[in-house]
Each structure stands twice: as structure tokens, then as C-alpha cells.
Amino acid sequence: MTEKLLQELKEYDAAGKDIKTLYTEISELCMKYIAPEKREGRTAYYLSIEYLMGRMFHNNLLELGVLEEAEKILSEKGVNISDFEEIEDAALGNGGLGRLAACFLDSAAGCGYPLDGYGIRYKYGLFKQKFENGEQAESADDWLIWGDPWSVRRENEKRVVHFADMDVTAVPYDMPIVGKSVNTLRLFAAEGSEQAQKICEYLYPADDTEEGKLLRIRQEYFLSAAAIGELAERYVEKHGRNFNEFAKYHSLQLNDTHAVMSVAEFIRLLTKNYGVSFARALDIAKRTFNYTNHTILPEALECWNYALMEKILPEIAEVFKTIQIYAEREWKRKKCSKEEIAAMSVLHGESLSMANAAVYVGEKVNGVAAIHSELVKRNLFPVAYKYYPDKFQNVTNGITQRRWLMLCNRELSALLDSKLTSAWREDMTRLETLDTTDTAEFIAVKAEKKKQLAEYILRHDGIQLLDGAIVYAQVKRLHEYKRQLMTAFAILRIYYDLKDGKLPDFRPSVFLFGAKAASGYFRAKGIIKYLNEIARLVNNDEQTNKLLQVVFVQNYNVSYAEKIVAGADVSLQVSTAGFEASGTGNMKFMLNGAVTCGTMDGANIEIVEHAGKDNNYIFGASVEEIERLKDTYDPNEILSQNPDLKRVAETLTDGTFSDGGKGYFKELYSSLTVGAHWHKPDHYFIFRDLPEYVDSLISVNRDYGNKAAFAKKQMENTAHAAFFSSDRAIADYARKIWNIEKA
Numbered sequence: 001m002t003e004k005l006l007q008e009l010k011e012y013d014a015a016g017k018d019i020k021t022l023y024t025e026i027s028e029l030c031m032k033y034i035a036p037e038k039r040e041g042r043t044a045y046y047l048s049i050e051y052l053m054g055r056m057f058h059n060n061l062l063e064l065g066v067l068e069e070a071e072k073i074l075s076e077k078g079v080n081i082s083d084f085e086e087i088e089d090a091a092l093g094n095g096g097l098g099r100l101a102a103c104f105l106d107s108a109a110g111c112g113y114p115l116d117g118y119g120i121r122y123k124y125g126l127f128k129q130k131f132e133n134g135e136q137a138e139s140a141d142d143w144l145i146w147g148d149p150w151s152v153r154r155e156n157e158k159r160v161v162h163f164a165d166m167d168v169t170a171v172p173y174d175m176p177i178v179g180k181s182v183n184t185l186r187l188f189a190a191e192g193s194e195q196a197q198k199i200c201e202y203l204y205p206a207d208d209t210e211e212g213k214l215l216r217i218r219q220e221y222f223l224s225a226a227a228i229g230e231l232a233e234r235y236v237e238k239h240g241r242n243f244n245e246f247a248k249y250h251s252l253q254l255n256d257t258h259a260v261m262s263v264a265e266f267i268r269l270l271t272k273n274y275g276v277s278f279a280r281a282l283d284i285a286k287r288t289f290n291y292t293n294h295t296i297l298p299e300a301l302e303c304w305n306y307a308l309m310e311k312i313l314p315e316i317a318e319v320f321k322t323i324q325i326y327a328e329r330e331w332k333r334k335k336c337s338k339e340e341i342a343a344m345s346v347l348h349g350e351s352l353s354m355a356n357a358a359v360y361v362g363e364k365v366n367g368v369a370a371i372h373s374e375l376v377k378r379n380l381f382p383v384a385y386k387y388y389p390d391k392f393q394n395v396t397n398g399i400t401q402r403r404w405l406m407l408c409n410r411e412l413s414a415l416l417d418s419k420l421t422s423a424w425r426e427d428m429t430r431l432e433t434l435d436t437t438d439t440a441e442f443i444a445v446k447a448e449k450k451k452q453l454a455e456y457i458l459r460h461d462g463i464q465l466l467d468g469a470i471v472y473a474q475v476k477r478l479h480e481y482k483r484q485l486m487t488a489f490a491i492l493r494i495y496y497d498l499k500d501g502k503l504p505d506f507r508p509s510v511f512l513f514g515a516k517a518a519s520g521y522f523r524a525k526g527i528i529k530y531l532n533e534i535a536r537l538v539n540n541d542e543q544t545n546k547l548l549q550v551v552f553v554q555n556y557n558v559s560y561a562e563k564i565v566a567g568a569d570v571s572l573q574v575s576t577a578g579f580e581a582s583g584t585g586n587m588k589f590m591l592n593g594a595v596t597c598g599t600m601d602g603a604n605i606e607i608v609e610h611a612g613k614d615n616n617y618i619f620g621a622s623v624e625e626i627e628r629l630k631d632t633y634d635p636n637e638i639l640s641q642n643p644d645l646k647r648v649a650e651t652l653t654d655g656t657f658s659d660g661g662k663g664y665f666k667e668l669y670s671s672l673t674v675g676a677h678w679h680k681p682d683h684y685f686i687f688r689d690l691p692e693y694v695d696s697l698i699s700v701n702r703d704y705g706n707k708a709a710f711a712k713k714q715m716e717n718t719a720h721a722a723f724f725s726s727d728r729a730i731a732d733y734a735r736k737i738w739n740i741e742k743a
């Protein structure tokens with residue numbers, strides 16, 4: 001097959017065609033050789049409202065095993081496939097949750113597991129970001145202007161989704177996921193009236209207005225009804241109308257709570273259309289659905305107002321209410337107290353808890369890193385854990401080495417091939433035999449990737465990186481708990497120390513940021529502005545600017561990440577312990593040979609377990625310490641005792657920087673020193689961890705002086721990254737949760 005494909009590429013006429021035509025035609029040519037698997041046996045389905053796929057072109061050629069040859073053939077025709085890097089990412093996701101879904105699809109296909117995905121084909125993906133005067137400016141991400149040659153519209157498989165006030169047509173677009181098996185990501189586009197089309201217009205519309213909430217409910221139901229309708233119909237075609245064996249052939253994974261309505265839709269459909277009793281339908285659902293929790297932040301746990309849902313989905317609301325009745329009977333039989341029942345309730349007063357519904361119905365409930373799964377049991381669903389301990393599982397996240405090493409770091413991959421043979425590509429545990437004392441070539445690769453990163457940044461952001469500097473990178477969504485603000489303070493501490501002559505041996509360092517702030521998130525936007533103001537100050541100071549540089553790149557996305565994780569030396573993962581469920585960027589950096597400078601949070605804990613504490617830079621309060629500290633913590637006392645900290649914190653208010661009259665900086669300062677009606681001052685414990693953070697950053701800087709020793713630490717991280725491959729994560733899901741076999 002690959003021979004034929006390569007032959008066709010050789011015969012392809014590229015003359016005089018523009019980049020979009022080339023991209024479309026070559027992609028379509030490849031698509032002819034990709035045939036999705038027909039589903040026969042037990043299959044798992046991933047139900048997710050986000051998929052952050054990134055660019056498909058290079059990845060698919062890699063998975064087809066023709067990347068290098070195709071590249072050669074095309075370059076002889078004058079087509080440089082790196083030009084296709086100008087093509088928009090398929091950014092149908094916000095961050096880690098959506099990117100995880102993409103990695104899982106990749107690994108399942110890569111390993112030959114029967115896993116298909118269902119999602120929404122948004123017309124506009126995650127907004128594009130620019131900085132105007134240091135502030136985030138957003139514009140629509142019109143990714144489809146490039147066409148979508150990697151998807152196939154299935155006109156004859158469309159179906160109608162009913163709401164009380166309108167009908168919407170769900171038209172599937174299938175994106176083949178290429179690997180050992182070819183799996184399918186099926187994304188539904190909403191068609192029909194103008195209002196119907198709105199459902200798939202934007203990813204995550206604002207949900208702070210009633211209109212926004214309704215739209216969100218519509219999106220969730222749209223995905224759920226389209227997916228469940230289709231699965232039920234296919235089942236009936238094959239097995240008839242008796243649903244007793246449905247759970248034997250299907251395992252449905254709810255990626256967070258966004259598709260929990262599919263549980264209600266499943267029960268609704270079986271009871272209304274197929275004459276199954278409610279009790280029986282609920283029982284089948286309980287053996288079919290599983291739920292992954294991705295955060296313990298209360299604001300992210302979805303609750304819907306019953307009346308609101310009833311307005312557009314009366315039957316679905318009714319099903320949730322009935323689930324509550326059945327659940328209560330079960331809980332009373334188990335002799336749960338009133339309080340316990342309230343804690344587990346699906347319907348509580350007027351509020352429908354999607355998480356409680358998922359926990360009650362889900363056969364398995366998992367967190368995404370060891371510590372997070374513990375917190376899910378202990379803090380989030382303690383009562384459910386008491387009565388259903390066997391439901392609760394952990395599956396630590398993973399990332400695909402195909403995109404995050406083989407594709408984004410072909411130089412390091414080649415080096416590993418030369419040392420270990422290419423067997424590591426399929427069996428990452430082979431990396432453990434890497435001789436990490438042999439550092440010279442690794443150092444050369446890192447330098448090359450840093451050079452490529454510098455070129456990319458120059459091209460995209462017009463910023464020249466400090467030559468030969470240590471690259472510290474913090475790239476992720478902008479959120480207070482991720483503490484980009486703490487890094488800002490740490491940089492200022494270093495800056496003032498440099499100016500005061502207190503850091504005589506400091507080596508040139510770049511602090512590299514990439515992050516988008518949710519459009520309604522005032523503080524996150526303030527932090528972006530603050531970092532850009534710090535960049536302006538630091539980068540223009542002749543006294544320090546050969547030693548310290550701050551760079552915030554615009555429009556951080558999957559494609560940017562591919563450059564950054566390969567070129568960085570230090571991965572900054574500094575969330576408040578207990579708040580980052582897992583993190584997956586941390587794994588990408590590790591795999592590419594960066595040390596982690598971070599807190600004992602999320603998967604950092606496991607990274608350090610595997611790669612060694614001595615090969616990373618861990619600081620800050622642990623989860624237990626934060627829990628102990630919580631009630632008595634007084635940031636103002638810390639500030640009053642530490643003039644250095646006070647000096648940097650006060651740059652928010654003392655006129656050092658201007659936020660152009662927007663009030664960002666004053667509000668940030670008051671969030672740290674006064675608090676707000678919904679939280680105590682400094683509720684992410686920045687001042688608790690900041691001094692240790694600064695020390696860690698300086699230790700990294702010092703250790704970097706011994707190039708070989710530092711490179712050894714970096715290589716130790718690569719060598720112990722096997723556990724963080726999503727091949728491992730998928731195998732865990734397959735075994736612990738889905739009960740599926742490789743083809």
C-alpha cells in the first residue's frame with residue numbers, strides 16, 4: 001500500500017500550484033490509502049466535547065510510515081512540506097483535556113485498540129490570540145478556510161436531533177486516525193436553521209449568561225444524541241431490538257462531564273423507542289458508561305438548572321429526575337444518611353449535578369494522575385467512594401510519542417535510534433537503557449532544537465532570543481492556579497537581584513511564556529498584560545538584557561508547542577499542590593529532555609518518581625501542607641517579613657508598570673492581599689512558595705554551568721518517560737476500564 005502511495009506521489013503534478021491546492025490535493029491523495037476499520041467486536045468510544053488535534057498532515061504521513069520518503073519525493077518537485085506548517089491547527093479544544101483526547105486517539109490507533117471518538121465539528125476553533133500593547137486581542141479561528149481534506153462528510157449518515165423548540169441535523173464528518181489500525185474520529189456538524197447552525201459555531205461559548213448556558217446545554221445534548229442515536233441504531237441492525245447485550249459490545253467513556261447527557265439520552269431512547277423498562281435501561285447504562293474526572297476545581301463541575309434544561313429538553317430532564325428516584329431507593333437500601341444522599345444526589349433542589357450523575361451511573365470513575373485520583377476519592381466524591389469503592393480508579397495521563405517526539409524532534413529520535421535501534425518507538429521502556437553519561441550528541445541536538453525554536457519565534461513574533469541562553473518555559477492555559485503570576489514575581493526578583501549585583505554568576509536565561517486567557521477571565525488577562533510589561537522593562541534594560549529575557553509568544557497552540565517542548569531546557573510546572581489534576585505539557589517536556597522545575601502536584605509527582613528527584617527541581621508546599629495551611633495562611637504577614645517579596649508584589653501598584661488604566665494590576669494586587677468575596681487573599685499560596693521557587697530557578701541556572709552534568713539530568717528524564725506515553729495510558733484504560741483487546 002505504501003509503495004502505491006509513494007508511486008502516486010511520484011507521479012503527482014505539482015507544477016504551478018499554490019500552497020492550499022498542494023495541501024488539499026496531496027492530502028486527498030493520501031486519504032485514498034486510508035480505510036477505517038469496520039467495527040465487529042467490542043469497541044470503546046470516547047465522548048468528548050473537545051479534540052485538540054493540531055495539524056494532521058505531517059502526523060498522518062508519519063503514521064502511514066511514508067513521512068521521510070514523501071518529503072524527499074515532494075521536495076524534488078519543489079514542494080517543501082514544512083510550508084504546510086502555515087496551515088491552521090485543528091484547534092477544537094481549549095487545552096489539556098482536548099489535547100489528551102487527541103493523544104488517546106493517536107495511541108489507540110497506534111497500538112491497534114478499537115477506540116473511536118465522537119465530538120463536535122466547530123466552525124471556529126479556539127480563538128486566535130495577538131498582543132496589542134501587551135494585551136490579549138482575540139479573533140475567530142476560521143480553520144476551515146484551509147479546507148478539511150482529512151475528513152470525509154457522510155451525507156447519508158446524518159440524523160435529526162430534536163429539541164423542544166427546534167430540530168437540528170447532525171451531519172457526521174469522519175477523520176481517520178491512522179496507526180496499526182485505522183480508527184475514526186466522528187465530528188458532527190449542526191445544520192438546519194440559523195439557530196441550529198449556532199450549535200457548532202464556536203467552541204465553549206461564554207456560559208455566564210442565560211443564553212450562553214442554553215447554547216452549552218444544546219451543544220452537549222447535540223453531541224450526546226447524535227452519538228447515542230447512531231450507536232443504538234447500529235446495534236439494532238446487528239443484534240436486534242434486545243438491548244441486553246449492548247454493554248457487551250460497547251464501552252463509552254465520558255471525557256469529563258460534558259457528555260453526561262448521553263446517559264440520559266441512552267435511557268430515554270431505550271425506554272421510548274425500544275420498549276425497555278427504565279430499571280433495565282439504567283442497568284445497561286451502568287454497565288456501559290465510565291467517567292473521567294479532569295479537575296477538582298468546583299467552578300468547573302457542571303451543574304444545570306433543572307427548569308432551564310426542561311425548557312428545551314423536557315424528556316432528558318425527566319430522565320435525570322427519574323435516575324434520582326432510582327438512586328435514592330438504592331441509597332436508602334444501603335442505609336445512607338440524609339446528608340450522604342444529598343452529597344451524592346443527581347438532582348438537588350433545582351440543580352442537576354452532571355458529575356454526580358456520572359459517578360452514580362458510571363461503572364468506573366477515574367482521575368488522571370495518582371494524586372488527583374486520591375483527591376477525587378477523598379475530597380470530591382467521598383460519600384460515593386464510601387459506598388462504591390470499586391468504581392474508583394486511577395489512570396495517569398499520557399502523551400503520544402509519535403507527535404511529541406518522533407514528529408517534533410526528529411533529531412533526538414534519530415539519536416535514540418542510533419543508540420538503541422528504533423525499537424523504542426513502539427516500546428518506550430527501551431529508553432531506560434539509554435547511556436546518559438554519553439551527553440555530547442544530546443547537547444548538540446538540544447542546541448539545534450533551540451536554534452530552530454529561536455528561528456520560529458523570530459518568524460512568528462519578531463523576537464530574537466538571547467543566543468545560547470537557558471530556556472525556561474511555562475506554556476499552558478492562563479489560570480491563577482497555574483501561577484504564571486508567581487513566575488512573574490520570580491523573574492522580577494531575579495531582575496532586581498541582578499541589578500543589585502547579587503547574582504554575579506547568573507547565566508543568560510530566557511523565560512518563555514505561551515498562554516491564552518479565557519475571554520471573560522479578567523485576572524488571566526491582567527497577568528498576560530503584567531508579563532508583557534515585565535518583558536518590556538527587562539528586555540530594554542541595558543544593564544541586564546544580555547542576561548535575562550522575557551518572551552511571551554502569541555497564539556500558543558499545538559504547533560507552537562511542538563517547537564517549544566523540543567527546544568526548552570527547563571519545564572516550569574508550578575501549580576499550587578492539589579490543583580493541577582495531571583498536566584500533560586510536563587510529560588512532553590520530560591520526553592524531550594527538559595528538567596522539571598515544579599511543585600509536587602499532578603503528574604509532576606510521578607515524573608519525579610520515575611526520573612529521580614535529583615534530576616529535577618522540586619520545591620514548594622505539598623498537598624498535605626496546603627491542606628494544613630489553608631485556614632491560618634496569612635500572605636500579608638509573609639510580605640511584611642520579607643521586603644524582597646514585598647518589593648516585587650508592589651510593582652503591581654507602585655507605578656513601576658502601567659496597565660493603561662484598565663485596573664488589572666490593582667485588582668491582582670488586591671486578590672493577593674485582601675481577597676475577594678469568593679476567596680481569601682492569595683488563595684493559590686503564591687507567597688508561600690515564591691522564595692523556594694526563586695531558589696530553584698537559581699539552582700537550575702547554577703547547575704547548567706556544568707553542561708555535561710546538566711545534560712545528564714535532562715537525558716535521565718527522556719530515559720524514564722515510558723510511563724508517560726499514552727500508549728501506556730491507553731493500555732491501562734483498555735485493561736482497567738474498557739475491557740477491550742488489540743486487534
Ligand code: NBG
Pocket residue numbers: 095096097100256294295300368397580581582583584602
Ligand atoms: C485538565 C486538567 C489538567 C489535565 C487535563 C487532562 C480540564 C477540566 N482539566 O491538569 O486541568 O492534564 O485536564 O486530563 O480541562
